[in-house]
Amino acid sequence: MSIEVKKMAELLKSGATMLSETCPECGTPLFRKGKETFCPKCNKPVVIIESAEQETRLMTDNVLEDSEQTLLSKIREVSMAMKNETDLEKLVAYGNALTIWLGAIEKLRRLRNQNSE
Numbered sequence: 793m794s795i796e797v798k799k800m801a802e803l804l805k806s807g808a809t810m811l812s813e814t815c816p817e818c819g820t821p822l823f824r825k826g827k828e829t830f831c832p833k834c835n836k837p838v839v840i841i842e843s844a845e846q847e848t849r850l851m852t853d854n855v856l857e858d859s860e861q862t863l864l865s866k867i868r869e870v871s872m873a874m875k876n877e878t879d880l881e882k883l884v885a886y887g888n889a890l891t892i893w894l895g896a897i898e899k900l901r902r903l904r905n906q907n908s909e
Contacts (some may be wrong), residue, residue: 796820799832813840852907860900863893 800823804810808825815822815831815838822829822838830837841847870886877883 796833803832811840849907853904856900856904856907860897863897863900867893 800810800821803823803825806825808823811822811824811829813822814820815834817836818831818833820831820833822840823832824830828837829840839850841850867890870889874883874886877886
């Protein structure tokens with residue numbers, strides 16, 4: 793018996809439900825346990841899109857999340873640059889950039905919260 797089949801059997805024993813849908817990446821039947829749908833072979837969560845509105849919402853969430861991660865990465869970079877910086881003008885510029893980026897993150901999070909409602 794393959795490892796995947798053993799894992800699926802264990803999932804069924806633990807109360808998970810095997811769905812008729814398959815993983816878009818590997819074709820393995822998807823399982824649901826609680827509210828989570830996942831592929832036992834890829835070991836990844838899977839979202840089943842049931843409407844165009846849901847697809848738009850998911851794509852929007854992904855863009856907002858990616859944007860937030862990019863901003864956080866830039867904040868880390870500026871933070872590292874500020875540690876050894878002595879030039880007052882550069883420090884002011886870094887501070888201004890941080891203020892703008894933190895405000896943008898706040899707005900992104902608000903948009904994500906509105907999108908999930």
